[in-house]
Amino acid sequence: MEGPLDPADPMRLRVSDTDRHAVAEVLREAAGEGRLDVDELEERLEATYAAKVYADLVPLLADLPGASPLPQAAPVVRRAGTPAYPGPIDHLPRHTSSLAIMGGQDRKGVWVVPPVHTAFTLMGGIDVDLREAVFSSPEVVINANVVMGGIDIIVNARTRVQVEGIGIMGAFEEGRAKVDPEIGPDSPLVRVRGMALMGAVTVVRKPMPGQGRKRLGRAPS
Incomplete structure (x- = not known):
């Protein structure tokens, strides 16, 4: 069972649908550039829409150059x-x-x-x-x-x-x-x-x- 979220750690905060859509768009662009094949894209998109906190999204973008839609601080409006x-x-x-x-x-x-x-x-x-x-x-x-x-x-x-x-x-x-x-x-x-x-x-x-x-x-x- 996942422990309580630490509000001081932005990576443990819950993601929104907007965040998921932004990551999905980055992944689709990467596939269009030939950086991901079809199977990798489908796998990462599935993980994107299943993500609960920002830490879940980090590995999906870590090997893509310039892909950083994730916040460096708490994702406040x-x-x-x-x-x-x-x-x-x-x-x-x-x-x-x-x-x-x-x-x-x-x-x-x-x-x-x-x-x-x-x-x-x-x-x-x-x-x-x-x-x-x-x-x-x-x-x-x-x-x-x-x-x-x-x-x-x-x-x-x-x-x-x-x-x-x-x-x-x-x-x-x-x-x-x-x-x-x-x-x-x-x-x-x-x-x-x-x-x-x-x-x-x-x-x-x-x-x-x-x-x-x-x-x-x-x-x-």
């Missing part, structure tokens, strides 16, 4: 600008995707970001504002793909960012910050992946809404 969101989140909007075709779409305010959010625009524009968002996992992946348009991903001072996309006759980059970063051990990580074809995907660090722009590297005069 986090808000990008504060250590933890203070209230219930059931009533908050949850968006898994953003789409704009010859138009525009904005995601902003307080909303729940799933472990993976997909944004696509064709001859349009999308703003994915994460400054007040509630992160459902410590690491979030934004799949941003642009064809002759633009996607702006806005983060606050406390959010870590890793830009991993490519630009083809376009730009896929982290733009000039408008506020100094304030990264800490509890800062969520946003990975931005995808492609910009004759368009742009830009990650911009800005102050929280309602705060004025801070001068970078200079004391207020």
Whole structure:
């Protein structure tokens, strides 16, 4: 019989369906890259959906490069600008995707970001504002793909960012910050992946809404 869970050890905490789905997606991607054969994939998927605590998921990902959807700390629901969101989140909007075709779409305010959010625009524009968002996992992946348009991903001072996309006759980059970063051990990580074809995907660090722009590297005069 399994002993009592130690709340100080995040690996002994119970996993959620969102965690299981995130791991399953990593395994499917690994199989698509030829890292796992069909039998291995089926075996690991079965173990994934049977997992009860985070420690059960670790061996399923240990030999896959770059696969780390598991938390390094307790998997609490986090808000990008504060250590933890203070209230219930059931009533908050949850968006898994953003789409704009010859138009525009904005995601902003307080909303729940799933472990993976997909944004696509064709001859349009999308703003994915994460400054007040509630992160459902410590690491979030934004799949941003642009064809002759633009996607702006806005983060606050406390959010870590890793830009991993490519630009083809376009730009896929982290733009000039408008506020100094304030990264800490509890800062969520946003990975931005995808492609910009004759368009742009830009990650911009800005102050929280309602705060004025801070001068970078200079004391207020």
